[in-house]
Amino acid sequence: MSAALTPSTGSPYTRILSLGAARGEHAVTNDDIAGPIDSSDEWIRQRTGVITRMRAGDGVEAVDLAETAAREAIEKAGIQPSQVGAVIVSTISNTVQTPSLAALLAERVGANPAAAYDVSAACAGYTYGIAQADALVRAGLATYVLVVGAEKLSDFAKPTDRTISFLLGDGAGAAIVGPADEPGISATVWGSDGSKWDAVGMDRPLKEAWSDPDGEFPTLRQEGQTVFRWAVWEMAKVAQKALDAAGVRPEDLAAFIPHQANMRIIDEFAKQLKLPDHVVVARDIATTGNTSAASIPLATHALLAEHPELSGGLALQIGFGAGLVYGAQVVRLP
Numbered sequence: 001m002s003a004a005l006t007p008s009t010g011s012p013y014t015r016i017l018s019l020g021a022a023r024g025e026h027a028v029t030n031d032d033i034a035g036p037i038d039s040s041d042e043w044i045r046q047r048t049g050v051i052t053r054m055r056a057g058d059g060v061e062a063v064d065l066a067e068t069a070a071r072e073a074i075e076k077a078g079i080q081p082s083q084v085g086a087v088i089v090s091t092i093s094n095t096v097q098t099p100s101l102a103a104l105l106a107e108r109v110g111a112n113p114a115a116a117y118d119v120s121a122a123c124a125g126y127t128y129g130i131a132q133a134d135a136l137v138r139a140g141l142a143t144y145v146l147v148v149g150a151e152k153l154s155d156f157a158k159p160t161d162r163t164i165s166f167l168l169g170d171g172a173g174a175a176i177v178g179p180a181d182e183p184g185i186s187a188t189v190w191g192s193d194g195s196k197w198d199a200v201g202m203d204r205p206l207k208e209a210w211s212d213p214d215g216e217f218p219t220l221r222q223e224g225q226t227v228f229r230w231a232v233w234e235m236a237k238v239a240q241k242a243l244d245a246a247g248v249r250p251e252d253l254a255a256f257i258p259h260q261a262n263m264r265i266i267d268e269f270a271k272q273l274k275l276p277d278h279v280v281v282a283r284d285i286a287t288t289g290n291t292s293a294a295s296i297p298l299a300t301h302a303l304l305a306e307h308p309e310l311s312g313g314l315a316l317q318i319g320f321g322a323g324l325v326y327g328a329q330v331v332r333l334p
Helices: 032-038 040-047 061-076 100-109 121-139 205-208 224-246 263-272 293-308
Strands: 015-021 026-029 052-055 084-090 115-119 145-150 170-179 189-192 200-202 220-223 255-258 314-321 325-332
Touching: 015 061, 015 121, 015 220, 015 293, 015 325, 026 189, 032 040, 040 121, 040 263, 052 170, 061 100, 061 145, 061 170, 084 100, 084 121, 084 189, 084 220, 100 115, 115 263, 121 145, 121 189, 121 293, 121 325, 145 293, 170 220, 189 224, 220 224, 224 263, 224 314, 255 263, 255 293, 293 314
Parallel strands: 084 115, 084 145, 255 314
Antiparallel strands: 015 170, 026 052, 145 170, 189 325, 200 220, 314 325
């Protein structure tokens, strides 16, 4: 008879304990970027809702933004970095293919020897990270998990691209997930639609660029109408499924925090979900731009700074993007 194995067990409930944020230091206006795409401030505002996007300087990397955000989250959680048992970083803009940005971040903030790994889920990355952090704490694999969405998308924005580059900003948002006395993170509804794999992504493979030293470095592009239709019609259904999985009605929410992809998508979401007037809708895209994996935590951080009374309330958050992948859950705001 073989010996019985001892399974890991943790807290039955989890919640987001704190948030941290970092944005690029340069506010880039629509007029600053309209020329190369033969556009205008009015066109960009009407199509996307973006007024400015925050971008980081040449000497700043995604890990630098991640470190600033992570330090704030750890301090606000009232824990020591050594208590972090896992570091999950959602990013598509690490400067190298390997090693992970998470491993370097763990070293920088003093979280070693925490488990550390990156998640490549683009704009859904933060919700993926929260889902995994929730599972890790409940499984007993970590008491506290640092989840970060960090992007320096300006490194992958072609000035002449009219599909997505004028949307992109730089920033990082961080959260500490830990044990709680009652449920603070609902079941996550997540998935993918690989049939639209090439709707958002790079304009050429890395290997092709390496073989063409005189060509351009790969940059981001998207099929705008495909993404817009998919987001508006399919992701509203996912958001509703997340509410159902959480046992929550729209009127129970204090806030709705979708990925900051496009103001028109955000407005259509709110309409389809029939959100009551008291639900505050995050619209950080207007002044920060689309920061992919960083957009939800950045928008949440900004929302709580402007509306501190939302703390303790329930928020529906949904991320969706390249892949095409998506994730949504209801969380109690820190």
